Amino acid sequence: MNETTGTPGPDRVASAEQIGLSAREAAAIPPPDAARLAPRAAPPRDVASWARKIDRLEVDPREGVRGTNVAGRRLTGPVQGFGKMWQKTYRMNAGPDITPEQAIATWREHFPEFWPKGNRFAGALTGINPGDVALLDLAIGGGVKLSTGVFVLYADAESFTLMTPQGHMFAGWITFSAERSGDATMVQAQVLMRANDPLYEVSMVVAGHRKEDKFWTATLTALGQRLGVADPAVEVRSTCVDSRRQWRHTSNIWHNSMVRSVLQTLTFRRGVNAQPSG
């Protein structure tokens, strides 16, 4: 105990003169632990919510999906896409009894269960977490499944975001979020995207946008039912953010997962037919 101050401390402290320091040295040299104990800038609180940087996707095989067209692909955002840039918002009133955190926790944990029939989302068993890669088989008609994937870019208690790889229908991300608005919790999925290549751009205009609207409306409706919303109503809003096409990204068509999925399906069927029967 320091006798002068009454605070805990070393029993005896040598003076500067006793240990051979000049007055200047005594004033200039910090205590040995000062550097170690100096406050360091705390990491931002979003660090754990973001996926770690990757260059190309790595995937583990998952049951129930073909799992092609994902491994080795790069991620693509709206900057890398080809078509017009759209912001599409699907919004549902989840009522007053559900908190945003509850809504997002349910969505993250049971994400694949809310998808429309015929489509498969094979993610991690633990739900949606930053850095996960999920494999998708999407019904595109004619008995063909489009095999692609998504990367979990960001996830926290009130939102999570999926980003698409090369070859996906669109380059961009989908953010799922919930927030309190007045007395109710509003849940929404918001897509910021460009069709990945000219073929997808044509497909989006012909039927893709309509299909996508149906897909996310059905997903939000299923989520609403799980959350106990009596009659879930989904509001759809589409805005063309940039009407220009990025022609320099025409070559994205090389990775087109729809074309590759059709070829993979044909190859698989030919292989099955070629096998000797009996």
Added chain:
Amino acid sequence: MSAPAITMDVRRVGEKTAVVDIKGEVTAACEPVLMSAYEAAGGSATSRLVLNFGGLEYMNSGGIGMLVTLLVRANRQHQQLAAYGLSEHYREIFELTRLDEAITIYDSEESALNGAVR
């Protein structure tokens, strides 16, 4: 949507360049603040817009989406976007989302203003 915890102050540096000093949290909620800063910095006379992220405290995926929207507006006006002051963490997010392919990242204000190779 809650009020954004952010300030964006605009400085003009020369005739054709403006710097936006961003302090606080970049989320989708701060879009009106960013767009009014863009209006203050913009105009056809501005050809280079430099974002100073030295005061960035937090950013979620909504914030990244908002920067893409800003990028579209800048491209429409044939303006270049540059950034500096990003910590290692946020620099990696720019690289992960491949936003760094459209918004050039620099180590300092001086290099961002000059457009020097980082």
